[in-house]
Amino acid sequence: DKTAAPFHGWIEEAEKNGTVPERAKKPLSYVSDAAAMSLIENLIGLEDVKKQIKTLINRQKLEKLRRENDLPSEPDINLHLVFTGNPGTGKTVVAQRLGAILADAGLLELGHVVEVSGSNLIDRYVGGTTPKIVEAVKNAMGGILFIDEAYALISHIGIHGKASSASADAIATLLLEMNRHKGGFMVIVAGYPEEMEDLLN
Numbered sequence: 001d002k003t004a005a006p007f008h009g010w011i012e013e014a015e016k017n018g019t020v021p022e023r024a025k026k027p028l029s030y031v032s033d034a035a036a037m038s039l040i041e042n043l044i045g046l047e048d049v050k051k052q053i054k055t056l057i058n059r060q061k062l063e064k065l066r067r068e069n070d071l072p073s074e075p076d077i078n079l080h081l082v083f084t085g086n087p088g089t090g091k092t093v094v095a096q097r098l099g100a101i102l103a104d105a106g107l108l109e110l111g112h113v114v115e116v117s118g119s120n121l122i123d124r125y126v127g128g129t130t131p132k133i134v135e136a137v138k139n140a141m142g143g144i145l146f147i148d149e150a151y152a153l154i155s156h157i158g159i160h161g162k163a164s165s166a167s168a169d170a171i172a173t174l175l176l177e178m179n180r181h182k183g184g185f186m187v188i189v190a191g192y193p194e195e196m197e198d199l200l201n
Helices: 002-017 033-041 045-066 091-104 126-140 151-153 168-181 193-200
Strands: 082-086 113-119 144-148 188-189
Touching: 033 045, 033 144, 045 082, 082 144, 082 193, 091 144, 091 188, 113 126, 113 151, 126 144, 126 168, 144 151, 151 168, 151 188, 188 193
Parallel strands: 082 188, 113 144, 144 188
Antiparallel strands: none
């Protein structure tokens, strides 16, 4: 098959150099949406999370039906979520399984999860934070950017006040990227309830 030749050549080249692009990789834990949803349903608690996941999937189905019937639709759904809770409440586990669910439902292209800590995204210098955020978003395109301990994003106010801090850069850049790539990836910020309330405020 002549049309398949370039594809096979790409595979051979990638295997030879060990350079398969990140966006070409499915998560190792990729499963069908039914199986992944079953895994989440079996977790104790997290009722609000389960309800929100179902809402996202139903919204996607509705938008698809509207497009098929030439009705006005919103193609890029806001996918971003906030997970709050103490350690051991399943925040990371749900995020990992959510990628597979949303990929199979057509809400995410790949469904992989890029997990980072809020403190890892903050640079000690103001100008160093923006590139870290942009790089994290780039790696998460088509999947989920899971920011654990996200409240660390506001922990570096600096001596010149909020407007001139690494934290201000982090929040502004993250919001800009979320708006710029709306529907292209999901951001999940997670952490302790009180600290996350401060972050949201």
